[in-house]
Amino acid sequence: MKLVTVAGPPSSGKTSVILKLIEGMDMDKGSIGVVKFDCLTSFDKLSYQEAGIPVHIGFSGKICPDHYYVSNIEDAVQWGIQSGFDLLITESAGLCNRCSPYINGILSVCVIDNLSGINTPRKIGPMMRFADIVVITKGDIVSQAEREVFAFNVKQVNTAAKVIFVNGITGQGIFLLATFLKLARDIRTLKDLKLRFTTPAAVCSYCTGETRIGEAYQMGMLKKLEFDGK
Amino acid sequence: MSTKDFVTYVKSNNLVDVLQDYPIAKDFLANFRLDAISKALPLPQALEEVEEETLDEFGLDKHGMLQKFYMFMENFAQREETSTTVSSLTILGGLNKLKKRESIELTIVSGEVVSVVGPTGSGKSRLLNDIECLAQRDTPTGRQILINGEALDEIQRFEMGGKLVAQLSQNMNFVMDLTVREFLEKHANGRLAKNADEIVEKCFLCANELAGEKFPIDTKVTQLSGGQSRALMIADTANMSNSPIILIDEIENAGIDRRQAVELLAKSEKIILISTHDPLLALMADKRIVIKNGGIDRVIETSDTERKSLAAIEKIDNTLQMFRNRLRTGEIITEDLLR
Numbered sequence: 001m002k003l004v005t006v007a008g009p010p011s012s013g014k015t016s017v018i019l020k021l022i023e024g025m026d027m028d029k030g031s032i033g034v035v036k037f038d039c040l041t042s043f044d045k046l047s048y049q050e051a052g053i054p055v056h057i058g059f060s061g062k063i064c065p066d067h068y069y070v071s072n073i074e075d076a077v078q079w080g081i082q083s084g085f086d087l088l089i090t091e092s093a094g095l096c097n098r099c100s101p102y103i104n105g106i107l108s109v110c111v112i113d114n115l116s117g118i119n120t121p122r123k124i125g126p127m128m129r130f131a132d133i134v135v136i137t138k139g140d141i142v143s144q145a146e147r148e149v150f151a152f153n154v155k156q157v158n159t160a161a162k163v164i165f166v167n168g169i170t171g172q173g174i175f176l177l178a179t180f181l182k183l184a185r186d187i188r189t190l191k192d193l194k195l196r197f198t199t200p201a202a203v204c205s206y207c208t209g210e211t212r213i214g215e216a217y218q219m220g221m222l223k224k225l226e227f228d229g230k
Numbered sequence: 231m232s233t234k235d236f237v238t239y240v241k242s243n244n245l246v247d248v249l250q251d252y253p254i255a256k257d258f259l260a261n262f263r264l265d266a267i268s269k270a271l272p273l274p275q276a277l278e279e280v281e282e283e284t285l286d287e288f289g290l291d292k293h294g295m296l297q298k299f300y301m302f303m304e305n306f307a308q309r310e311e312t313s314t315t316v317s318s319l320t321i322l323g324g325l326n327k328l329k330k331r332e333s334i335e336l337t338i339v340s341g342e343v344v345s346v347v348g349p350t351g352s353g354k355s356r357l358l359n360d361i362e363c364l365a366q367r368d369t370p371t372g373r374q375i376l377i378n379g380e381a382l383d384e385i386q387r388f389e390m391g392g393k394l395v396a397q398l399s400q401n402m403n404f405v406m407d408l409t410v411r412e413f414l415e416k417h418a419n420g421r422l423a424k425n426a427d428e429i430v431e432k433c434f435l436c437a438n439e440l441a442g443e444k445f446p447i448d449t450k451v452t453q454l455s456g457g458q459s460r461a462l463m464i465a466d467t468a469n470m471s472n473s474p475i476i477l478i479d480e481i482e483n484a485g486i487d488r489r490q491a492v493e494l495l496a497k498s499e500k501i502i503l504i505s506t507h508d509p510l511l512a513l514m515a516d517k518r519i520v521i522k523n524g525g526i527d528r529v530i531e532t533s534d535t536e537r538k539s540l541a542a543i544e545k546i547d548n549t550l551q552m553f554r555n556r557l558r559t560g561e562i563i564t565e566d567l568l569r
């Protein structure tokens with residue numbers, strides 16, 4: 001089974017891109033499955049079900065989404081293999097700019113939208129910097145020049161990435177993405193593979209349910225902001 | 231310069247000089263939160279003073295950061311982009327919406343302007359999209375696009391895609407929170423243009439010539455009217471873009487001097503396709519493709535007789551324009567204005 005990880009900021013068009021992509025992969029219905037990692041709620045289940053795509057959803061709830069992802073991805077892979085998929089796509093929302101659900105050797109796609117602001121590619125961290133492919137959506141409604149400037153800013157932070165413009169509504173550009181996905185390698189397990197980037201380090205009192213504010217309640221991994229004059 | 235040359239160059243020059251030679255390096259520093267780094271030293275030494283933790287937050291150590299910088303420089307410190315030479319584009323017919331064969335093989339050479347006409351929903355935009363993605367019988371129409379007479383494989387399509395084609399359509403808007411000047415500067419820098427200031431100035435003057443209503447250079451691009459936006463997009467495409475193919479999808483309703491716009495673009499020895507309902511634009515083209523039921527029905531060469539009627543059409547167009555201006559300025563419209 002091939003595994004592809006798709007990540008991107010909320011509302012950047014991940015689900016539309018994946019749906020179009022599955023259409024464009026030209027594979028048997030039922031041979032592609034999706035695992036969606038989300039935080040609290042998700043409305044994507046319906047979209048996938050309507051399209052007849054087997055989907056599994058996981059909510060991280062109060063756990064850091066990246067930690068949740070790493071601790072469940074191997075189970076997701078085994079679910080995919082047992083379901084007889086040829087391709088499993090994971091979709092995860094990058095909720096903080098530091099999120100990065102990418103694994104060495106596993107094809108990684110970052111979806112980002114052209115309307116999200118000119119400096120956004122420079123602000124998103126590892127999710128953008130460590131992706132193999134950067135998909136830019138909503139390019140059909142902005143000027144050619146802005147599309148170019150946006151792609152340039154993406155290239156600046158991830159020089160090695162392939163940048164592909166995809167229209168999530170018409171599917172324009174999807175064929176190229178599909179071509180690269182076909183090159184993803186087959187896997188049986190992720191055991192002993194490594195994340196491309198460490199997940200947020202956070203074992204502090206607030207992780208374990210502390211809600212009170214003040215130094216007396218802070219324990220564990222802390223990072224303090226320095227204010228002038230202190 | 232090769233990567234090796236860059237390595238030597240970066241090691242033997244203080245950062246302040248590197249920034250002087252390659253202003254784009256400033257973006258790199260900003261991207262990795264290294265703005266405050268000591269500029270009086272070469273980057274390898276300056277990095278020694280940076281806290282490990284800062285680098286670690288980007289998943290890098292000093293060595294990794296240096297490698298990133300070399301790679302960045304190699305990609306972005308080059309001279310102006312070179313563009314692919316395209317001397318011709320060929321459309322090989324596919325199937326129309328009724329699944330009937332489209333028996334056509336049309337070659338368009340650089341310097342030619344071709345218009346695309348047909349009822350709404352007939353498939354004009356689809357044809358332009360086929361060209362944009364350099365279709366290889368894998369779009370709903372089954373058309374194939376050849377460049378310089380040759381089919382393209384996936385990798386060529388990818389590498390050419392985006393660089394080959396510049397698009398302009400009614401749906402496009404500016405979304406960046408920048409003034410016209412900042413916007414043009416950003417684009418010029420992105421294009422790695424050498425004489426950026428000159429090009430910015432030229433684009434701005436040109437856009438104002440095309441626009442029905444003039445605008446100052448410190449206007450926010452998002453505040454431009456539809457016509458002004460279109461004028462700026464055309465001026466930008468004509469002056470700044472290296473793309474050898476230009477696709478224009480229905481821009482006639484915009485308040486711009488269409489004739490001048492097409493002439494400006496045509497001057498640039500590019501391949502230009504314009505989907506339009508506007509007789510003025512259609513007849514200014516060398517040829518027009520007639521679309522029916524999703525397929526190319528016929529291709530008509532603009533004859534001398536047709537060209538002659540262009541003058542008459544232009545007169546009618548000017549009359550309409552005059553009415554429009556009068557309405558705008560609050561004047562009264564009377565029939566004798568037609569005489």
Ligand SMILES: Nc1ncnc2c1ncn2[C@@H]1O[C@H](COP(=O)(O)OP(=O)(O)O)[C@@H](O)[C@H]1O
Nearest residue numbers: 325326327350351352353354355356370371524
């Ligand atoms: N040859 C074709 N085969 C199948 N569908 C087509 C074909 N040509 C056009 N279409 C579809 O018809 C619809 C209308 O076409 P469009 O290009 O938007 O029309 P126009 O730009 O002329 O108004 C689109 O959904 C398009 O994909």
Ligand SMILES: [Mg+2]
Nearest residue numbers: 354355479480
């Ligand atoms: Mg159209």
